[in-house]
Amino acid sequence: MLASWVEQHPEFVTSTLEAGMKLGDDVRGTDAAVWLRAAVGAQTGGLRRVAPVLAVEVAGLEEERALREKVAWYLDHGVAVVWLVLPESREVVVLDRHGELRLAAGQQLPAAEELPGLTPDVDRFFSQLR
Numbered sequence: 001m002l003a004s005w006v007e008q009h010p011e012f013v014t015s016t017l018e019a020g021m022k023l024g025d026d027v028r029g030t031d032a033a034v035w036l037r038a039a040v041g042a043q044t045g046g047l048r049r050v051a052p053v054l055a056v057e058v059a060g061l062e063e064e065r066a067l068r069e070k071v072a073w074y075l076d077h078g079v080a081v082v083w084l085v086l087p088e089s090r091e092v093v094v095l096d097r098h099g100e101l102r103l104a105a106g107q108q109l110p111a112a113e114e115l116p117g118l119t120p121d122v123d124r125f126f127s128q129l130r
Helices: 002-008 064-076
Strands: 012-023 026-036 054-058 081-086 091-096 099-103
Touching (some): 002 012, 026 064, 054 064, 064 081, 064 091
Parallel strands (some): 054 081
Antiparallel strands (some): 026 054, 081 091
């Protein structure tokens, strides 16, 4: 989903599978992330040292509560939007500096000013679970 959106928005780049970043003295890896291309520069194979615009975490072995600690870290380090994808309940929680919104099947993620046109349906996150 993010890759197809980035194809339409070449001013962004995306990474998945523990997309690594070093912000301040801390290193974190997120399940997926979107960065402004101009902010990250050329890919060096190392950790990104700029906060992504979007960080995505998928609940698996880590419960939602544990992931919320990561969310707080992301927001404190300049990430604009975080999506928590919750396969068990088939919900997506959208978090930013203004608060959070929990969305379920049949709903659409709201547009974020920093991510034009990225408003997927919640159902799209769980299409392989049907």
